[in-house]
Amino acid sequence: MTMQQLPLGVRLADRAVFESFLPARNGEALAQARRAAAGEPGLSWFCGPAGAGKTHLLQATCAAAGRVRRAGYLPLGELAHLGTEVLSGLPELDCLALDELDAVLGQIEWERALFTLVREAAERGGSLLLGAHVPPALIRWALADLGSRCTAAAVFQLRALDEIEQQEALRLRARLRGLELPEETSRWLQRRYPRDMHRLYELLDALDEAALAAQRRLTVPFIREVLARSGRA
16 A cells, blocks of 8 residues: 655655554544545544554544545644644645644644634535644633634544553554464563553564564564564563
């Protein structure tokens, strides 16, 4: 699958697709993201702790929408230093996801620019998805009008995966990569990096490449060896 190159050099992660997202207790959020990707207009707000899957869902939405429509994903935590100009021209997209809003909320210039973006996206009938740590009702808005718009959005609170769900998510990601991930291996990784799905997924990607190069199975001894060589042990 070819992922689209997005504005400002931002590129979607190859594995951030709906198929690799474990719904668990976040099935409603996944369903909303799928609807947005299919063209349903409106404003959606996805919130939750780090590692709950917000970025995965937002990128997966843009990946799916980008096959047939103009779509874009912007992580504001990485791009905020460039100023509000990064939002220029974005209302022309049919599907837009703005991640890490926490980096700019409370700043009046940013909130004014975001309000304009939200209003123009609504006028065009586009799909706009926003990602932050907390729901809009708990944010101290600098611009009340933006707060009102966001509070009226479809809000989805994502929950972090528990231990059993983490293992299931790792096995799902491994299966999609054509990997066999033994249960003892997934448990060992989980004990080493508890409740850090982003790190676990990064490790799985690195281990996949190492296993392919060495023609080895993902056993605990092999993983220890790979981590030791990479300085991650």
